Amino acid sequence: MVRSPALRRFFHHPWVLGVLGILTVFVVWFLATSSGMVDKLFLPGPGAVWQAGSDQFQQGILVKDAIASIQRVFLGFVISAGLALPIGIAMGTNRTICHLLEPLMGLIRYMPAPAFIPLLIIYFGLEELPKVMLIFIGTFFFNTLMIMDAVKFVPSELVETALTLGGRGVPILTRVVAPFIAPQVLDTYRINMASAWNLVIVAELVAANEGLGKRISLAQRFLRTDEIFVGLIVIGLIGLIIDLGFRFLMRRACSWAN
Amino acid sequence: MHLQVSNVSKSFGEGRDRKLVLEDISFELVSGQFMALVGSSGSGKSTVMRLIAGLERPSEGTIHLDGEQVRRPGSDRGMVFQKYSLYPWLTAAQNVAFGLSLQGRGKAEIRERTAYFLDVVGLADAARLLPRELSGGMQQRVAIARALATEPKVLLLDEPFGALDLQIRESMQEFLHDLWKTTGLTALLITHDIEEALLLAGTVHIMAPRPGRIVHTVAVQLDRSDLRHLRVSQPFLELREELAGRLRSLDGSLL
Ligand SMILES: Nc1ncnc2c1ncn2[C@@H]1O[C@H](COP(=O)(O)OP(=O)(O)OP(=O)(O)O)[C@@H](O)[C@H]1O
Ligand SMILES: [Mg+2]
Numbered sequence: 001m002v003r004s005p006a007l008r009r010f011f012h013h014p015w016v017l018g019v020l021g022i023l024t025v026f027v028v029w030f031l032a033t034s035s036g037m038v039d040k041l042f043l044p045g046p047g048a049v050w051q052a053g054s055d056q057f058q059q060g061i062l063v064k065d066a067i068a069s070i071q072r073v074f075l076g077f078v079i080s081a082g083l084a085l086p087i088g089i090a091m092g093t094n095r096t097i098c099h100l101l102e103p104l105m106g107l108i109r110y111m112p113a114p115a116f117i118p119l120l121i122i123y124f125g126l127e128e129l130p131k132v133m134l135i136f137i138g139t140f141f142f143n144t145l146m147i148m149d150a151v152k153f154v155p156s157e158l159v160e161t162a163l164t165l166g167g168r169g170v171p172i173l174t175r176v177v178a179p180f181i182a183p184q185v186l187d188t189y190r191i192n193m194a195s196a197w198n199l200v201i202v203a204e205l206v207a208a209n210e211g212l213g214k215r216i217s218l219a220q221r222f223l224r225t226d227e228i229f230v231g232l233i234v235i236g237l238i239g240l241i242i243d244l245g246f247r248f249l250m251r252r253a254c255s256w257a258n
Numbered sequence: 259m260h261l262q263v264s265n266v267s268k269s270f271g272e273g274r275d276r277k278l279v280l281e282d283i284s285f286e287l288v289s290g291q292f293m294a295l296v297g298s299s300g301s302g303k304s305t306v307m308r309l310i311a312g313l314e315r316p317s318e319g320t321i322h323l324d325g326e327q328v329r330r331p332g333s334d335r336g337m338v339f340q341k342y343s344l345y346p347w348l349t350a351a352q353n354v355a356f357g358l359s360l361q362g363r364g365k366a367e368i369r370e371r372t373a374y375f376l377d378v379v380g381l382a383d384a385a386r387l388l389p390r391e392l393s394g395g396m397q398q399r400v401a402i403a404r405a406l407a408t409e410p411k412v413l414l415l416d417e418p419f420g421a422l423d424l425q426i427r428e429s430m431q432e433f434l435h436d437l438w439k440t441t442g443l444t445a446l447l448i449t450h451d452i453e454e455a456l457l458l459a460g461t462v463h464i465m466a467p468r469p470g471r472i473v474h475t476v477a478v479q480l481d482r483s484d485l486r487h488l489r490v491s492q493p494f495l496e497l498r499e500e501l502a503g504r505l506r507s508l509d510g511s512l513l
Contacts, residue, residue, distance in 0.1 A: 157343040161401075164311050165357030165408055166333030175360070179347045256347040256388055 044226040049233070052226035061215070066234060068211040069200050072128065076135025077196045081189055084143030089177060091144065092151020102148070105141045113138030113195075114202050121207065131203040138199045139192045146192075150184035151177060183254040190246035197239050259324060259411040259444055261287040261310065266319035267469075268305055279305050281469040283319070287412065287446060292438055294447045294459035296501070298509055302470025303448040307414050310446070311337050323411065333357060336405030340417040343401050344389040350400045351376060351385040357408040375403040378437070395419075395426040399433065406443070413445045419454070431457055432485050452501050456494065457485055464501065466508045474504060 010016055026046065032038055033045035040048070056062040091098045116137055120130035154177055162176045204213025212231050219227035251258065268280040280302045287293050295303045308314045310321055312331040321328040323335070344353050355372045363371075376382050379399040389397055398418050405413055418434075419427045435458055438445060449455050455462045456478055464474040480494060488494050 155342045157339045157341075158345060160311075160313055160331070161337065161339065161343050161404075162356070162360065163313065163331035164333065164335060164337040164414075165360055165404070167357075167360040171360060175356075176345070179345070182347075254347070256390070 041223060041225060044229060048226045049229040052224070053230040053234075056215075056227070056230060062230070062234065065210055065212045065215050066238065068208075069204065069213065069235075070238065072131045072203070072211070073135060073193075073196050073200045075128075076132040076200075077139060077189075077193060079132070080136045080140040080143055080192075080196075084140055084147055085185065088144045088147025089151055089173060089181075091148040092154075093173070093177065098148065102145070105145055108137075109141040109145065113199055117203065117206055126207045131200065131208070134203050135196045135199050139196050142192050142195070143188055146188040147181065147185055150181040150188070154180045183250055183257040186246055186250045186254065190243060190250075193242055193246065194239060197235070197242070201235060259287075259289040260322075261412055261444075261446075262320075262322040263306075263310065264320050264322070266306075266309060266316045266321060268302070268309060268314065268317050278469040280309075281471045283470070283472060285463060285472065285475075287444060289444055290442050291461065292445045292447070292459045293461045293463070294449060294455035295463050295465055296449060296452055296455045296505070297465030297470070298450060298467055298505065300470075301465040301467035303450075303465060304416055305470065306465075307337070307416050307446065307448055310412075311335050311414055333361065333408040334411045335414055336408065336410030336412070337414045338398070338401045338405050338416065338418045340420045341394075344397055344404075346389050349386050349388055350381060350392065350396075353389070353400050354403045354407050356404060361408065371407055375407045376400075378406070378441070379403040380433070393426070394422050395430050398422070398430065402434075402437070406441070411444065413443050415445060415447045417448055417450070420449070427454075428489075434458060435482065435485055452498055452505065453489070456480070456498055456501070457482075457488065462501070464504060464508075473508065474501075476501065 029043075030046050033040065033043055044052075053062065056065075087101070091101055113134055116134060117130070120133050124130040124133065158176050158180060159172060162172050167175070200211070201213035201216070204211035205217045208214040212235050216228050216231040219225070219231065263283055263285050266280060266283045267278065269276050269278045271277050283306060285293070295306060297303050305314065309316055310328065312328050312335065315329070328335075345356065348356065351372050354375055355368050358368045358371060373382070373385075376385055379402055381396060381399055381403070384392060384396060384400075389400070392400065402413075402415075402418070415434075419430045422430060431454055434445075437443065438458070445458075447455065447459060460478055462476045462478055463472045464476070465471065466473045476497075478497070480488060480491075480497075482488060
């Protein structure tokens with residue numbers, strides 16, 4: 001089909017294909033809406049969505065919402081990640097701690113985090129705390145168990161070599177275990193960040209004064225599908241940027257693992 | 259330096275799963291000696307080494323290094339594993355420096371010693387390379403340099419060349435022999451390659467499995483001025499054949 005080798009190389013570049021995939025959806029979207037076959041109320045065209053987006057941007061709502069959501073995710077996730085690291089390492093290296101905590105965490109992990117929302121609202125009201133807590137609950141157990149697994153895969157030779165070189169205790173954790181698991185930890189965070197990002201939207205759909213999820217549920221009340229699309233696209237873009245950020249960090253900090 | 263292994267037995271597991279892995283192992287190793295343990299897979303060679311390194315404790319018997327009982331790992335017993343033992347995130351030089359910096363030595367001393375030991379193993383040019391950029395043989399040389407850098411009294415080598423191609427293995431054997439001659443290190447080498455043991459070691463213990471025990475000891479007296487020549491010389495081949503026969507009969511008696 002594609003004859004020229006230069007062209008073929010161009011099309012085989014992963015980015016080109018990725019952009020092509022997104023573009024295709026845009027074109028179909030554009031054609032479907034501009035042909036007048038679908039009700040604009042159900043599916044607004046790209047132009048209308050762009051308009052709604054730039055309106056929100058100019059009013060300052062968009063940035064304010066995005067910051068509100070990002071702040072919640074950031075706070076909840078930093079606490080979750082910060083606690084998961086030492087506890088995961090402790091579980092991975094100490095059998096007693098592992099046997100004590102693993103069944104408990106394995107159980108809680110399978111309780112859907114959104115199911116905690118009613119409880120969190122009863123306990124902590126409608127302010128920031130319940131939302132941050134939700135993100136914590138939804139990611140902490142996954143983070144911890146995945147870090148524990150990473151620690152269990154540290155080759156025993158690496159630890160034993162350090163022991164025979166005169167190492168003992170904490171330096172073995174910081175200088176052997178921690179660097180070895182760093183790439184998996186970053187990957188764990190990247191994966192679980194996606195669910196943190198999902199959960200903040202869920203929490204805001206239920207109760208919030210601002211945030212991207214809140215904006216979507218308001219838009220639904222007024223049948224503003226264009227604003228719903230703005231919310232969805234912005235949420236997707238921010239998620240993608242965070243994901244790429246983690247990948248970038250991993251490539252820079254753990255080049256040895258590639 | 260005097261390493262004394264006295265009547266050491268080791269079993270793993272409890273109750274009905276209890277399995278005797280080593281039975282009544284005794285030998286001693288003195289400064290400058292090169293000793294090898296040879297035996298088939300599962301005869302407990304690695305366990306002997308791990309006991310000496312302090313990574314395991316004997317079930318019975320004792321191990322003394324210069325009169326002091328071995329209870330835990332320490333930098334006076336350097337260890338080289340068969341594989342996976344370089345820190346993949348550290349360069350060759352940083353790997354060699356690792357033990358020194360664990361011991362909190364000064365920066366200048368670390369730099370100087372690292373350079374010296376990289377040079378000893380012939381890898382001065384590879385200082386800045388990561389392990390994945392090194393060949394298998396180079397990786398093992400870095401591991402040896404790292405173990406030597408903290409100046410252990412005895413170097414424990416657990417099948418250090420077991421994962422290498424035959425040709426590289428031969429050159430590594432020559433490298434290790436030269437290293438032993440020039441530095442006067444004391445070494446305990448584990449291998450299941452009789453040829454390797456005879457080429458390098460002055461004393462070779464043959465181990466039999468289930469339970470692991472020393473069944474035969476050979477004092478090797480061969481002219482080691484030219485290893486390549488030695489490999490194909492008549493006395494060497496005869497000795498090798500004799501020991502190979504012993505090992506075979508050990509395996510055979512267990513079938
Ligand atoms: N931690 C352990 N727990 C239970 N059994 C063990 C343990 N370590 C070793 N063994 C058993 O002890 C026996 C001897 O093992 P060892 O690794 O010392 O043998 P080896 O001579 O080094 O063998 P190879 O040539 O395959 O390396 C084996 O049967 C092994 O299953
Ligand atoms: Mg072994």
